[in-house]
Amino acid sequence: MTTLKQKILLLITVLGVALFYLFQQEQLLFLSSTPQSTGIAEQIPTDRPVVVSTVPAGINRDENITISPTQTIEVTFNMPLENIGEFKHKIEPTVEYKVGLSNDRKTVQISPKSAWKLGTSYALTILPDSKFNENPGQESTKKKLDHDISIRFKSIEYRGI
Missing domain, CATH: 2.60.40.3710 (Immunoglobulin-like)
Structure with a gap:
């Protein structure tokens, strides 16, 4: 009986850590409002409005x-x-x-x-x-x-x- 409780506790802990990690990754995606750099400098035209x-x-x-x-x-x-x-x-x-x-x-x-x-x-x-x-x-x-x-x-x- 003790090993079953330990297995369930271990499973819950692993799931909790996994969910926490996924939640943190998703939060980082939503918090990032600036576009990721592609390494190519974008030129903003100066001769016309954009x-x-x-x-x-x-x-x-x-x-x-x-x-x-x-x-x-x-x-x-x-x-x-x-x-x-x-x-x-x-x-x-x-x-x-x-x-x-x-x-x-x-x-x-x-x-x-x-x-x-x-x-x-x-x-x-x-x-x-x-x-x-x-x-x-x-x-x-x-x-x-x-x-x-x-x-x-x-x-x-x-x-x-």
Whole structure:
């Protein structure tokens, strides 16, 4: 009887250690928000506006990232926008939101006025009419996007209690 108890205790201990190890590995994957380096330096163009980062990370790809109902979406460009009025965009389905601009005018913040509707997928489209300008007031330095930028995200679903 004692050996059976010892075997069960040993099995539980081994399973516990294995689960702890797996949990730690998975936590490290989720905590890592920076992409792994491929050894190839990525060049960010300086002659045209491009998205350099987003919060949450990954929404500028073809992924459908899940966000909290009150989360602010941030899109950072490699050059400053002319002003907030020159950020041409649309969100579908229609929802009330507010748009902010960072002090350096490179990051746009989009926040829901109340909350993103639970379980709803949204598409933010940044239109080519958006104007970027390193030196506001100088027409010669204005630049535009060369294509639409599509950003998809989804608010969490309510599954009840």
